[in-house]
Amino acid sequence: xxxxxxxxxxxxxxxxxxxxxxxxxxxxxxxxxxxxxxxxxxxxxxxxxxxxxxxxxxxxxxxxxxxxxxxxxxxxxxxxxxxxxxxxxxxxxxxxxxxxxxxxxxxxxxxxxxxxxxxxxxxxxxxxxxxxxxxxxxxxxxxxxxxxxxxxxxxxxxxxxxxxxxxxxxxxxxxxxxxxxxxxxxxxxxxxxxxxxxxxxxxxxxxxxxxxxxxxxxxxxxxxxxxxxxxxxxxxxxxxxxxxxxxxxxxxxxxxxxxxxxxxxxxxxxxxxxxxxxxxxxxxxxxxxxxxxxxxxxxxxxxxxxxxxxxxxxxxxxxxxxxxxxxxxxxxxxxxxxxxxxxxxxxxxxxxxxxxxxxxxxxxxxxxxxxxxxxxxxxxxxxxxxxxxxxxxxxxxxxxxxxxxxxxxxxxxxxxxxxxxxxxxxxxxxxxxxxxxxxxxxxxxxxxxxxxxxxxxxxxxxxxxxxxxxxxxxxxxxxxxxxxxxxxxxxxxxxxxxxxxxxxxxxxxxxxxx
Numbered sequence: 001x002x003x004x005x006x007x008x009x010x011x012x013x014x015x016x017x018x019x020x021x022x023x024x025x026x027x028x029x030x031x032x033x034x035x036x037x038x039x040x041x042x043x044x045x046x047x048x049x050x051x052x053x054x055x056x057x058x059x060x061x062x063x064x065x066x067x068x069x070x071x072x073x074x075x076x077x078x079x080x081x082x083x084x085x086x087x088x089x090x091x092x093x094x095x096x097x098x099x100x101x102x103x104x105x106x107x108x109x110x111x112x113x114x115x116x117x118x119x120x121x122x123x124x125x126x127x128x129x130x131x132x133x134x135x136x137x138x139x140x141x142x143x144x145x146x147x148x149x150x151x152x153x154x155x156x157x158x159x160x161x162x163x164x165x166x167x168x169x170x171x172x173x174x175x176x177x178x179x180x181x182x183x184x185x186x187x188x189x190x191x192x193x194x195x196x197x198x199x200x201x202x203x204x205x206x207x208x209x210x211x212x213x214x215x216x217x218x219x220x221x222x223x224x225x226x227x228x229x230x231x232x233x234x235x236x237x238x239x240x241x242x243x244x245x246x247x248x249x250x251x252x253x254x255x256x257x258x259x260x261x262x263x264x265x266x267x268x269x270x271x272x273x274x275x276x277x278x279x280x281x282x283x284x285x286x287x288x289x290x291x292x293x294x295x296x297x298x299x300x301x302x303x304x305x306x307x308x309x310x311x312x313x314x315x316x317x318x319x320x321x322x323x324x325x326x327x328x329x330x331x332x333x334x335x336x337x338x339x340x341x342x343x344x345x346x347x348x349x350x351x352x353x354x355x356x357x358x359x360x361x362x363x364x365x366x367x368x369x370x371x372x373x374x375x376x377x378x379x380x381x382x383x384x385x386x387x388x389x390x391x392x393x394x395x396x397x398x399x400x401x402x403x404x405x406x407x408x409x410x411x412x413x414x415x416x417x418x419x420x421x422x423x424x425x426x427x428x429x430x431x432x433x434x435x436x437x438x439x440x441x442x443x444x445x446x447x448x449x450x451x452x453x454x455x456x457x458x459x460x461x462x463x464x465x466x467x468x469x470x471x472x473x474x475x476x477x478x479x480x481x482x483x484x485x486x487x488x489x490x491x492x493x494x495x496x497x498x499x500x501x502x503x504x505x506x507x508x509x510x511x512x513x514x
Contacts, residue, residue: 034061034070042073048221054497055388059083059418067402068422072413076223079391079411083419086401089450091392091412093458099412102393112214112244114302116310127285128307129459131278135271136463142364144269145467148187149474150361152180157475158359161483164511172506173485174324177475179204181320184471188315189308190254191270206246211313213240215499251305272308279303315464317500318386319471324507325384326377326476329433331487336376336435337480343372344481360481367473375438377472378446378454382426383433385454388417388501416453417501425451486510 035043050057062068062083069082082088091099100121113119117128135141157180164171182204186194194203213236217226229237258272267273279285279300286296286303294302330337347366362370391413394406406412423430426437438444449457455465462468479485487509494504 034065035072037071037073041075042078043071044074044221047072047074051219051221052497054219055415055417055495058389058415059421062415062418063422067404068424069400069402069404074221074223077411078407078409079413080400080404080406081413081415081418082400082402082404083415083422083425084400084402085419085425085448085450087404087412088414088419088453088457090401091414092450092453092456092460095398096459098395098398099392100395101391102395102411104393104411105391108217109214111240112210112247113310113313114306116306116308118310118314119306127282129463131275131282131285132307132311132463135274135278136467140269141271141274142467142470145188145470146364146474148184149471152184152187153361153474153478154359156180156183158478158482161479161511162513165483165513168510168512170488170508170510173327173509174320174503174506177320177323178208178316180475181316181471182207184319185312185316187270189271189312190251190258191268191273192254202246203250206243207312207316209239209243210247211317211500212496212498213237213243216497219497247309248305251309252301255301255304271311272304275304275307311464313499314462315468317502319468321386321500321502322377322381322384322468323472323475324503325501326380326472327479327485327509328487328491328493328503328507329380329383330376331485333433336433339435340370340373340376340476340480343370344477348481358482360478362474362477364470367470367477370473370477371439371442371444372435373473373476374444374469375435377469377476378438378444378452379433379435381454382420382452383431384501385416385420386500387454388495389413389415390453390456414453419451419453482514484512484514486512 035046068084106119229235286300398406455462496502496504
């Protein structure tokens with residue numbers, strides 16, 4: 001009985017003790033105004049309470065501190081969240097080698113991404129990056145992407161929207177973009193049509209589940225809980241395993257089929273075919289990228305699977321997410337939409353032949369000339385970036401430019417979403433959707449990538465940036481020219497916690513012809 005009384009008294013006194021210790025700690029650091037860090041438990045309670053609104057919580061916390069950087073600490077996890085451009089440049093360029101993705105990141109995503117380019121560090125990353133970089137710089141791949149996007153717009157997207165306009169029902173625009181992006185990336189990555197916009201959705205759903213559940217591992221309040229679920233094969237981890245099996249069956253089947261085609265001398269332009277050719281020329285890519293036993297052919301298949309799945313995830317989710325938020329923001333600024341329409345009409349007037357078709361498509365050169373549209377998309381991604389946060393791990397002790405000391409093994413997350421809302425970076429109008437901030441004398445002018453790391457920065461800067469803009473501008477221009485998109489009145493969307501900033505519940509809109 002006495003022991004139980006002592007234990008009860010200790011538990012009652014513990015919150016007071018932690019508060020006292022935290023208060024003493026804060027007095028030693030008068031400039032620190034971030035989330036309170038208690039001994040042992042860190043700021044786990046504040047993290048838990050705000051886990052469903054993590055981005056707003058982190059943005060508010062960072063904005064209260066002069067350095068725009070604060071500590072995050074909970075059992076098993078310790079590091080910093082920064083919105084300081086100098087810190088971002090430090091970890092992404094100046095001290096790039098000291099800030100890899102790290103073992104924790106690669107371990108959490110390994111079941112789905114394996115050892116693909118977005119989930120590796122060091123020499124293996126350099127080898128894959130070099131091979132991929134060569135392919136992404138070729139005009140042939142760019143032309144293939146343009147042709148693929150145009151085909152999808154003409155034969156899938158526009159007929160679907162025309163039908164929606166005729167019926168007049170409310171549709172989920174995010175779901176439409178998601179389906180389009182999946183079809184498009186499958187054609188770019190594999191040269192195959194998954195028929196996503198038709199009844200069979202199992203592959204797309206499996207890819208969704210694998211992406212969402214894998215990224216969800218980062219946000220467990222108790223970091224090792226997901227391991228227990230995986231060990232017992234229950235809950236979300238069971239669904240993850242099933243989803244990965246569906247994805248692997250599809251991808252491996254395509255790889256085997258493509259190898260047979262190559263033996264027959266057939267040549268394709270898709271990413272898989274290009275990576276297969278790169279492996280033939282540089283077999284060390286496979287040797288470095290695969291561990292364990294198995295034939296060279298088996299290891300090659302695994303390597304190709306990891307590479308292509310990585311690019312599928314990057315190319316599919318980011319584009320559809322960016323477009324969804326873009327059309328929501330556009331609904332609040334009719335003047336911006338009208339300016340885009342004016343720019344499109346000027347492009348069409350410059351054509352030598354009159355455009356008579358109902359579905360209007362745009363060439364690469366025409367898309368390049370749409371400066372205001374590029375500004376509007378860039379501004380949309382400033383406020384609602386497809387990837388809201390990225391994280392690196394310190395390989396050795398370091399000091400950030402703002403003076404924060406980073407110990408070996410600690411993480412440094414840079415808040416892309418939060419940086420877009422920092423008055424210290426964008427001024428007092430930072431919360432306004434204002435495409436004009438990207439224009440100089442009517443021409444688009446990009447921002448320093450360490451202030452605007454939407455496409456990352458430094459050696460890991462996004463290889464597909466140009467292709468992303470090709471897709472987004474093609475889709476946005478075709479829709480805005482032909483249709484009016486009306487968002488449900490006073491609809492205020494929320495986001496889901498994932499690698500990408502997907503809109504929770506989708507974007508309900510009504511499509512009407514112009």
